[in-house]
Amino acid sequence: MYKVRKMxxxxxxxxxxxxxKRSKQISILIVGLNNSGKSTIVNYFKxxxxxxxxxxxxxxxxxxxxxxxxxxxxAFDFSGQGRYRNLWEHHFKSCHGIVFVIDxxxxxxxxxxxxxxxxxxxxxxxxxxxxxxxxxxxxMDCIDALSSVKIAAGLNLEKIExxxxxICSSNALTGxxxxxxxxxxxxxxxxxxxxxxxxx
Numbered sequence: 001m002y003k004v005r006k007m008x009x010x011x012x013x014x015x016x017x018x019x020x021k022r023s024k025q026i027s028i029l030i031v032g033l034n035n036s037g038k039s040t041i042v043n044y045f046k047x048x049x050x051x052x053x054x055x056x057x058x059x060x061x062x063x064x065x066x067x068x069x070x071x072x073x074x075a076f077d078f079s080g081q082g083r084y085r086n087l088w089e090h091h092f093k094s095c096h097g098i099v100f101v102i103d104x105x106x107x108x109x110x111x112x113x114x115x116x117x118x119x120x121x122x123x124x125x126x127x128x129x130x131x132x133x134x135x136x137x138x139x140m141d142c143i144d145a146l147s148s149v150k151i152a153a154g155l156n157l158e159k160i161e162x163x164x165x166x167i168c169s170s171n172a173l174t175g176x177x178x179x180x181x182x183x184x185x186x187x188x189x190x191x192x193x194x195x196x197x198x199x200x
Contacts, residue, residue, distance in 0.1 A: 026189070029091055032101035033109060033116070037138040040172035041101060045182070092125035096192075097185050100135045104151060104169070105142035114155050121160065130195075132188035133160070134181050135167040141174075164188045 030038050098120070102113055120126055135157070137148040148169045152158070157165060166184045170177030 026097075027091070027095045028097050028099055028185075029095040030099045030101065031116075031120070033103065033106075033113060035106075036101040036103040037136075037170075037172040038101045041099070041136065041138070041170075041178060044172060044175050044178055092120075092123055095131065096189050098126075098131055098133045099181075099185070100133060101172075102135060102137050102151060103139050104137040104145040104148075105139045107144070107146060110146070110151070110154050117155060121163070130163060130192055132185055132192065133163060133165040134185045135165065136170040136172075136177070136181055137167055138170045138172055140169040140177065141171045164191075 030042060032038050100117060100120070103109070135151075135155075137146070137151050139145055146154070148167045152167050157167060166181065166188075168177045168181040168184075170181065172178065
């Protein structure tokens with residue numbers, strides 16, 4: 001199952017970029033609070049031989065480069081620790097999509113997640129662009145995890161304007177929910193790419 005999903009994942013992005021020979025690099029910004037599962041999600045989509053054991057939280061940020069089915073990906077995995085969150089904005093301008101990872105079992109910090117998401121949405125380099133935002137309600141296997149519906153309500157996602165967004169329950173350890181989310185993100189990036197071509 002893993003190999004099939006990896007193959008389809010790569011082919012979807014190849015379709016996006018096939019008409020534009022100038023750009024063959026997809027940049028996805030992966031953000032979220034510490035311990036939400038960001039690095040584990042990045043690890044899941046890497047080739048099996050390139051995967052690594054993750055035992056400590058990301059400090060500052062990691063830039064992961066990997067290829068899948070001939071498509072080159074750059075994933076910026078940013079630390080969710082408070083003093084490093086201001087690093088996110090330096091990559092807003094060039095990203096094709098944003099993955100916001102949420103620990104659905106951490107109810108106490110949902111208000112912090114909301115604040116960070118609002119700051120992201122109000123940043124000039126995000127606010128002026130139609131950047132698709134995929135939210136993973138991660139750790140869905142935890143007994144006290146909130147449903148994606150409750151998280152969406154708590155974050156007031158319905159108030160997001162002029163930007164496509166989607167929230168998916170996920171388990172980064174098993175991969176459950178990740179493919180569906182990425183499939184949605186792929187569709188949105190394709191549409192944004194096509195709209196850009198029309199206006200150029």
